[in-house]
Amino acid sequence: AKRSGRGVVRLFDDSMDDSIRFRRDVEDRLSQAVQREELSLAYQPIVSRDGLEIDGFEALVRWNTNEFGLISPDTFIPIAEESNLIHELGDWILGAALKELQHWPGQYVSVNFSPRQFRRHNFVGHVMESVQRAGVSPGRVQIEITETAIFDDAERAAETLYKLRQMGFRIALDDFGTGYSSLYNIRKFALDCLKIDRSFIDGMGRERESAAIVHSIIHLGRALGLGVVAEGVETEAQVQALRVAGASHMQGYYFSQAVPPERARALAEQRSMA
Ligand code: C2E
Ligand code: CA
Ligand code: CA
Ligand code: CA
Numbered sequence: 001a002k003r004s005g006r007g008v009v010r011l012f013d014d015s016m017d018d019s020i021r022f023r024r025d026v027e028d029r030l031s032q033a034v035q036r037e038e039l040s041l042a043y044q045p046i047v048s049r050d051g052l053e054i055d056g057f058e059a060l061v062r063w064n065t066n067e068f069g070l071i072s073p074d075t076f077i078p079i080a081e082e083s084n085l086i087h088e089l090g091d092w093i094l095g096a097a098l099k100e101l102q103h104w105p106g107q108y109v110s111v112n113f114s115p116r117q118f119r120r121h122n123f124v125g126h127v128m129e130s131v132q133r134a135g136v137s138p139g140r141v142q143i144e145i146t147e148t149a150i151f152d153d154a155e156r157a158a159e160t161l162y163k164l165r166q167m168g169f170r171i172a173l174d175d176f177g178t179g180y181s182s183l184y185n186i187r188k189f190a191l192d193c194l195k196i197d198r199s200f201i202d203g204m205g206r207e208r209e210s211a212a213i214v215h216s217i218i219h220l221g222r223a224l225g226l227g228v229v230a231e232g233v234e235t236e237a238q239v240q241a242l243r244v245a246g247a248s249h250m251q252g253y254y255f256s257q258a259v260p261p262e263r264a265r266a267l268a269e270q271r272s273m274a
Contacts, residue, residue: 026079029065034092038064041096042258045267046110046229046251049243052273056108056142058251059097060258061089081114090117094127098134098141100261104268110142110172115149119156124163138168142192145171147179150189158188165190172229177213187224193249194221198232201252205237218245 033039043057063071080086094111101109120126131138143164150157150173161171173186176194196217203210214230221228230242233252242250255273267273 023079026068026071026076027083027085029067030063030076030080030085030089033063033065034088039089039092039096040064040260041093041100042260043100043109043264044251044258045256045264045273046249047255047273049246049248049250052255054107054267054271054273055249056110057104057264057268058110058144058258059093059100059112061093061112077114081116086114086116087120090114091130094130095134098130098136100264101136101140102134103261103265105271106140107268108140108142108170110144110170112144112174113149115146115152118145118149118160119153124160124167127164127169128167139170142170142172144174144195146174147176151180151185154185154188158190161190165192175231177217183220186220191224191226193227193229195229195231195251196247198252201230201232201238201242202234204241205235211241214242215245218247221248222246 040062041059042062043059045054046056046058047053048055061073061077063073063076065071077086080089090113097109097111101107117123127143128138131141150161165171170192171190172193172195173189173191174195175197177200178197194217196214200210200213200217204214205211218228227248228246229249229251230238230247231251233239233242233250233254235254238252239250239254256267259267
C-alpha cells in the first residue's frame with residue numbers, strides 16, 4: 001500500500017475545503033454583483049489587416065469586488081456557468097454592450113456567450129428582444145460562441161445559428177482550433193468568422209506546428225468565405241506574418257488591451273489604430 005503521510009492527506013483535505021469555500025463565496029458574491037454594480041465591460045479593438053481600421057470591439061466582462069479585488073472572467077464565468085447565474089450575468093453583459101454600441105460611429109460589438117446561454121430555451125428570441133429594446137441593428141452585433149457550445153448538439157446549434165444569421169447577426173466561432181471541431185460540421189454552420197485561439201498565435205514564431213495550424217485555419221476560412229480573426233497578437237513579427245498569411249483581422253495587446261468605455265469611444269471616433 002502507498003504510505004502517504006498524514007500531513008499530506010490533511011493538506012489535500014484543507015485545500016479541497018478552501019477551494020470549495022472560495023467557490024461558494026464567489027457564487028454568493030456573484031449573485032449580488034449586478035445589483036451592487038460591481039460589473040463593467042472593457043472593449044478590445046478588432047482591427048482589419050490592411051488599414052488597421054477598427055471594425056469592431058470585443059466586450060470583455062470585468063468584476064471588481066471589495067473583498068477579492070478584481071476577479072478574472074476565466075475564474076468566475078465557469079462558476080456562473082455551472083449555476084443559473086450565467087443568465088442574469090449574460091443579460092447584464094448584453095444589455096450594457098448594446099447600450100455602449102450606440103456611442104460608436106459604426107463599429108460592431110462582439111459579445112461572448114457561454115455554452116449554457118446559447119443552449120437556453122428561446123435563445124434567439126431572447127437576444128432579438130434585447131436588440132430591439134436597445135434599438136440597434138443586429139448587423140452591428142456579433143455573437144461569439146465556442147466550439148463546445150455547438151458541437152454537443154450540432155443539429156440544434158445549426159438551427160439556432162441559422163436563425164440568428166437570418167436576422168442579421170454576425171456569428172464568430174471563438175477559440176477556434178482548441179475544441180472539438182470537425183471540419184465536416186463547420187460547413188453546416190452559418191458563420192461569419194473564425195477566431196484563431198491565442199495559443200497558436202503565441203507559438204507561431206517558435207514552433208512549425210503552430211505556424212502550420214495558423215496557416216491552415218486562415219486557408220480554411222478563406223476557402224469557406226469566412227473572416228479570420230487572429231487573437232492575442234502581441235508582436236510586430238506576428239503582425240507581419242499574419243498579414244502575409246492573409247488573416248482578415250487581428251486583435252491583441254500589440255494594438256490595444258481591452259479598454260474602459262470612455263477610451264473605446266475615443267478609439268471608435270478615431271476609427272483606426274494608426
Ligand atoms: P476570450 O473570449 O478568448 O477573450 C480573450 C482573452 O484574451 C481576454 O481575456 C483578453 O483580455 C485576452 N487578450 C486579448 N489580447 C491578448 C494578448 O495579446 N495577449 C494576452 N496574453 N491576452 C490577450 P479576459 O478578458 O480575461 O477573458 C478571459 C475569458 O473569459 C474570455 O476568453 C472568455 O472566454 C471569458 N469572458 C470574458 N468576458 C466574457 C463575457 O462577457 N461573457 C462570457 N460568457 N465570457 C467572457
Ligand atoms: Ca471571445
Ligand atoms: Ca478567444
Ligand atoms: Ca479563451
